[in-house]
Each structure stands twice: as C-alpha cells, then as structure tokens.
Amino acid sequence: MAVTSLRERKKQATRVALQEAALRLALAKGPDNVRVDEIADAAGVSPRTYNNYFPSREHAIVAAVTASRMPALAAGGPLAAAVADAVVGHYTEPGDPAAMLMITTNPGLRACYVDTAAGIEGPLTEAIVSRGVDAKTAEVLAAAIGAAAKVALRRWLKPAGGLMMVSGSLPELIRAALEPLAPALDATAG
Amino acid sequence: MAVTSLRERKKQATRVALQEAALRLALAKGPDNVRVDEIADAAGVSPRTYNNYFPSREHAIVAAVTASRMPALAAGGPLAAAVADAVVGHYTEPGDPAAMLMITTNPGLRACYVDTAAGIEGPLTEAIVSRGVDAKTAEVLAAAIGAAAKVALRRWLKPAGGLMMVSGSLPELIRAALEPLAPALDATAG
DNA sequence: GCGCAAAGTTGCGTGCACGCAATTTTGGAC
DNA sequence: GTCCAAAATTGCGTGCACGCAACTTTGCGC
Numbered sequence: 001m002a003v004t005s006l007r008e009r010k011k012q013a014t015r016v017a018l019q020e021a022a023l024r025l026a027l028a029k030g031p032d033n034v035r036v037d038e039i040a041d042a043a044g045v046s047p048r049t050y051n052n053y054f055p056s057r058e059h060a061i062v063a064a065v066t067a068s069r070m071p072a073l074a075a076g077g078p079l080a081a082a083v084a085d086a087v088v089g090h091y092t093e094p095g096d097p098a099a100m101l102m103i104t105t106n107p108g109l110r111a112c113y114v115d116t117a118a119g120i121e122g123p124l125t126e127a128i129v130s131r132g133v134d135a136k137t138a139e140v141l142a143a144a145i146g147a148a149a150k151v152a153l154r155r156w157l158k159p160a161g162g163l164m165m166v167s168g169s170l171p172e173l174i175r176a177a178l179e180p181l182a183p184a185l186d187a188t189a190g
Numbered sequence: 191m192a193v194t195s196l197r198e199r200k201k202q203a204t205r206v207a208l209q210e211a212a213l214r215l216a217l218a219k220g221p222d223n224v225r226v227d228e229i230a231d232a233a234g235v236s237p238r239t240y241n242n243y244f245p246s247r248e249h250a251i252v253a254a255v256t257a258s259r260m261p262a263l264a265a266g267g268p269l270a271a272a273v274a275d276a277v278v279g280h281y282t283e284p285g286d287p288a289a290m291l292m293i294t295t296n297p298g299l300r301a302c303y304v305d306t307a308a309g310i311e312g313p314l315t316e317a318i319v320s321r322g323v324d325a326k327t328a329e330v331l332a333a334a335i336g337a338a339a340k341v342a343l344r345r346w347l348k349p350a351g352g353l354m355m356v357s358g359s360l361p362e363l364i365r366a367a368l369e370p371l372a373p374a375l376d377a378t379a380g
Numbered sequence: 381g382c383g384c385a386a387a388g389t390t391g392c393g394t395g396c397a398c399g400c401a402a403t404t405t406t407g408g409a410c
Numbered sequence: 411g412t413c414c415a416a417a418a419t420t421g422c423g424t425g426c427a428c429g430c431a432a433c434t435t436t437g438c439g440c
Contacts, residue, residue, distance in 0.1 A: 007406065007417075036396065046420050051397060137370045143341050144334035144371060151333050180330045184374035197387070197436060226426065236390050241427060 015053050017043040022060035023099060031061065031106045058112040062103065065095045066113075070120050073127040079189065080182035083124070087149055087178065088171045090120060110157050117149040133188045141188070144181055152177035205243050207233040212250035213289060221251065221296045248302040252293065255285045256303075260310050263317040269379065270372035273314070277339055277368065278361045280310060300347050307339040323378045331378070334371055342367035 021042035025034045036057050040047040054060045071089040074082040103109040121142045128138035152173040211232035215224045226247050230237040244250045261279040264272040293299040311332045318328035342363040 005407085010406090011418085047396095048398090048420055048422090049418085052419075055397080057396070136366070140338050140341050140367050140370045143337035144374075147333035147337035148330050151330050176326070177330050180327045180378075181334060181371075181374050183377035184334075184371050187373035188370075195437080200436090201388080237426095238390055238392090238428090239388085242389075245427080247426070 014043060014045055014049075018045065018050060018053055018060050019064035023064035023096075026061050027098060027102060031058075031102060031109055056112070058108050062109060062112045062116065065093075065099045065103065066116055067091070067093050070123045070127075073124075073131065078186050079128070079131060079133075080178070080185040083128075083145060083185060084175050084178045086124075086127070087120065087145065088174050091149075091153075091170055091174060104157050114150050114153045114157070117146050117153060120149065121146040128188075131188075137188065141181075141185060144184070145178065148177040148181055149174060204233060204235055204239075208235065208240060208243055208250050209254035213254035213286075216251050217288060217292060221248075221292060221299055246302070248298050252299060252302045252306065255283075255289045255293065256306055257281070257283050260313040260317075263314075263321065268372075268376050269318070269321060269323075270368070270375040273318075273335060273375060274365050274368045276314075276317070277310065277335065278364050281339075281343075281360055281364060294347050304340050304343045304347070307336050307343060310339065311336040318378075321378075327378065331371075331375060334374070335368065338367040338371055339364060 018039060022034070022039045025038055025042060034057075036050050037047045039057075039060060040050040043050075050060070054063065067090050071086050073079075073086050103113050124142035124145055125135075125138045128141055129135050133141070152170070155177070156168065156170050156173050208229060212224070212229045215228055215232060224247075226240055227237045229247075229250060230240040233240075240250070244253065257280050261276045263269075263276050293303050314332035314335055315325075315328045318331055319325050323331070342360070345367070346358065346360050346363050
C-alpha cells in the first residue's frame with residue numbers, strides 16, 4: 001500500500017464496490033440470476049467497465065471472498081514445510097460462510113475458485129528464489145505447488161456422498177496434497 | 191480403436207472434418223479471420239454442432255496438430271526417467287511446420303496449445319498408479335508434471351529476442367522443466 | 381423389414397468478453 | 411486558477427459459448 005495516489009485509491013474503491021455488489025446480489029438472487037449489467041449498475045459503473053476490472057462474471061464474486069496476498073515464506077527451515085504453511089495460511093481465512101457455501105455449490109464459481117490457486121504461483125516463485133533457488137527451478141516448483149493446491153481445492157469441493165458437503169478440512173487436504181512434492185522441494189536445500 | 195460402431199465412426203469423421211477444415215481455413219486466411227460458422231460450414235455441419243465437438247474456436251485448430259494419446263510409461267526403471275520419456279514422446283510429433291508457426295505466432299492459439307498439457311494428466315495418473323503408487327499421490331504428481339510441461343511449453347513459445355523465434359529444443363526444455371520434480375517422482379519407488 | 385428408445389443434430393435465444401474509438405476525468409506543472 | 415497529457419470510463423459492435431427444446435438419425439430387438 002506504499003503508493004496511494006488518489007487515482008489508485010479510486011480504482012481500488014470501484015473494484016471493491018464491484019466485488020461487494022457482485023457478492024451481495026449473488027447471495028440475494030442466486031449466482032445464476034445475476035447479470036453483469038446489474039452488478040455494474042449497483043456499483044455505479046458502466047457494464048463495459050466491469051470487464052476492465054474482472055475478466056468474467058464469476059471473478060468478481062469469487063474475488064470478494066478471496067485473500068488478496070500470500071503470506072510470506074518462513075525464512076529458515078525446510079522449504080517444503082515453509083511452503084505448506086504459507087499455502088495453508090493463504091487459504092485459512094474466515095470468509096462469509098454463506099458465500100463459501102454458494103461458491104462450493106455453484107459449478108461456475110467452483111471452477112473460478114479453484115483457478116485462484118494460479119495466483120499464488122508468482123509470489124511463490126519469488127519467495128523460493130529469495131531462498132537461493134535457481135529462478136527456472138523455482139518457476140517449475142511454484143507451478144507444481146499451484147497444481148497441487150488445485151488438486152486439494154478440488155478434493156475439498158468434491159461433493160461427498162449425496163449431499164454437497166465439504167469433504168474434510170482444507171488445511172489437511174492442502175498439506176496432504178503438498179506432501180508428495182516435499183522431496184522435490186527439500187532437494188533444493190544447499 | 192477397439193469399439194467401432196458406425197455411430198462412433200461417424201462422430202470421429204465429423205470431428206476430423208472439423209479439425210481439418212479449421213486448420214486449412216486458418217492457414218489460408220489467418221487464424222483471426224476465420225469464423226466458427228465458416229469452419230462448421232466447410233465441414234458440412236451446423237455452427238451449433240461445432241461446439242458439441244470443440245469448446246472454443248481455437249480448440250479445433252490446435253487439435254488438428256496435437257497428438258491424441260500419450261505414449262505409455264516404460265514399465266521399469268526410475269519413474270522420473272520414464273515420465274520424462276513419455277512426455278517428450280508425446281510432444282515429439284512431426285506436425286505441419288506451417289501450422290506450428292501459426293500456433294506459436296497467435297496468442298489465442300498459443301494459450302490453447304499450452305493448455306493441451308492438461309490432457310496428459312489423466313493418462314499419467316493411471317500410468318503412475320499402475321506402477322504401484324497410491325492413487326492420491328499419483329494424482330498430485332500427474333498434476334505437477336502437467337504444470338511443469340506447461341512451463342516448458344511456455345518457455346518454448348516465449349518470443350526470444352525481438353523475433354518470434356522458438357527458443358530452444360522442446361525436448362530439452364521439457365526434460366529441464368521436469369528435472370526439479372525428479373526427487374518427488376523417484377521418492378515413490380518401493 | 382418394423383418400430384422404438386437412445387444418441388446426435390440443429391435453430392434459436394441469451395448473456396458475455398472484448399476490440400476499438402470517442403469521451404470524460406485526473407492530477408501535476410505552470 | 412488554467413492547461414494538457416495520461417489514464418480511465420463508456421458505448422458500440424461483433425463473435426462466441428451454451429442451455430434448451432424440437433427434430434432427425436441410428437441401431438438393435440423382434
């Protein structure tokens with residue numbers, strides 16, 4: 001938040017307005033009954049502008065309940081453990097339970113939520129590099145971690161039994177999914 | 191090709207017809223000047239049917255130059271090596287050079303081509319399982335491998351210097367990208 | 381052959397993503 | 411305060427993906 005030119009603040013404001021409008025409307029009318037136009041309208045902005053902020057209808061809704069930044073990696077200790085802690089940290093947010101239920105229930109939102117995992121790859125790459133790992137190696141590892149996170153999210157969202165029930169603790173699932181990658185991560189230790 | 195009911199053969203035929211029409215038209219007019227309607231038309235099929243076969247305009251074009259199935263994993267030896275060979279094998283196809291140039295040149299096609307890598311995950315999971323690895327572990331590893339493959343493809347497609355030049359040998363890039371995952375793969379050995 | 385259920389195709393309608401060019405807003409320099 | 415270049419917003423137009431509900435084809439049992 002270092003630079004806060006007025007312009008930047010206004011942009012952030014409309015972004016937030018769009019997110020909140022999207023979430024509110026989706027919760028009120030059901031996610032499939034919300035049109036982009038309504039969201040834009042509720043945020044006091046033109047429909048075209050909506051897509052200057054979000055690449056799809058679902059993104060605004062999901063963004064409203066998604067952590068914006070990854071926690072930093074712990075400085076020392078095994079890389080695998082530090083990564084697991086960071087990823088778990090990122091996905092351990094309170095977040096409106098009703099909103100989460102809606103996301104887990106709706107296919108489009110589910111997919112969009114899972115794709116969130118791609119967003120951690122950039123920061124992860126940097127973080128891994130800053131621990132002395134070669135940049136190209138770090139890129140691959142971050143991509144692998146992102147893929148594992150997606151698997152974990154998919155497992156978490158998978159309808160268990162007949163009912164749409166969250167199938168286990170997300171932190172546990174994330175740690176379990178990252179486990180197979182641990183040898184690769186710890187092999188980078190100097 | 192075990193089951194070849196007439197129905198199945200006709201489906202395959204239209205699929206191929208669509209692919210070839212798409213590729214031919216894209217090569218002739220430039221990929222951005224080809225409308226879905228034209229492709230469908232050239233394949234003697236309704237536009238609506240196009241999307242029963244391909245989820246996007248780009249997919250048919252890319253599918254025309256993409257290997258349909260992964261080579262099987264070698265039965266013995268280290269898993270990492272077997273996987274690397276299989277993935278390299280999958281991406282080592284002749285393929286019309288002109289078509290490849292077009293794909294590497296056009297942003298939309300590039301992205302679609304990279305996403306091809308997701309298609310190897312299913313077969314890979316099965317293959318890894320059949321080597322005695324736990325199913326959940328295999329799923330994560332396959333996802334990681336797919337992610338690494340995407341990184342390799344992206345590096346390969348990255349415009350090097352000012353010109354749109356393929357930046358190195360794809361097999362080399364794939365092996366390099368898979369290298370960091372080797373410890374994780376070989377750690378599964380009984 | 382005959383008929384019928386399943387599979388595939390088609391047309392229609394809707395909402396959406398996005399390129400483009402025109403317009404409005406912003407904010408620092410003077 | 412005034413001005414202007416950069417940035418953001420907007421409207422428009424286009425092509426596309428896809429749900430849905432007819433309609434047509436297929437292929438199997440008889």
